Amino acid sequence: MFKGGRELQMKLLLSTLILLTGLFSSPAFSAALEARIDISEQKMRIYRHGILTDSWDVSTGRSGYRTPTGTYRPQRMYKEYYSRKYDNAPMPYAIFFRGGYAVHGTGSIRALGRPASHGCIRLHPNNAAALYGMVQRVGKKNVKISIRN
Numbered sequence: 001m002f003k004g005g006r007e008l009q010m011k012l013l014l015s016t017l018i019l020l021t022g023l024f025s026s027p028a029f030s031a032a033l034e035a036r037i038d039i040s041e042q043k044m045r046i047y048r049h050g051i052l053t054d055s056w057d058v059s060t061g062r063s064g065y066r067t068p069t070g071t072y073r074p075q076r077m078y079k080e081y082y083s084r085k086y087d088n089a090p091m092p093y094a095i096f097f098r099g100g101y102a103v104h105g106t107g108s109i110r111a112l113g114r115p116a117s118h119g120c121i122r123l124h125p126n127n128a129a130a131l132y133g134m135v136q137r138v139g140k141k142n143v144k145i146s147i148r149n
Contacts, residue, residue: 032142059116072097074140093128
């Protein structure tokens with residue numbers, strides 16, 4: 001090895017690590033937390049740094065109601081929330097992503113796995129609590145909610 005070769009190797013290694021760290025922390029690469037909702041499957045899949053960690057049944061908009069598709073970030077969150085529009089229906093662990101649309105827990109757990117909501121994305125209360133905690137830990141700006149048909 002030539003003189004200074006070890007130092008050059010270390011600089012190259014350090015440069016490579018800095019480059020890779022920048023790529024992996026870039027928002028374009030992946031969010032720290034992503035909830036991907038597939039309306040046709042009635043499933044939510046949770047990805048942490050691009051790695052699938054959880055898969056849960058959901059209920060999305062039933063006939064006459066639609067769940068919006070697209071990519072969103074959480075706007076506001078409430079551990080306890082009651083719908084002003086639908087007779088004070090409880091919406092535990094609500095994560096609002098577009099106006100009045102939210103991901104939230106439901107007492108109608110038998111309906112999970114098929115369309116049953118007024119457009120929100122319903123989860124089992126335990127899963128809603130888990131998702132709520134994950135979003136709190138990583139911060140709303142580091143979360144992506146992706147919804148497709």
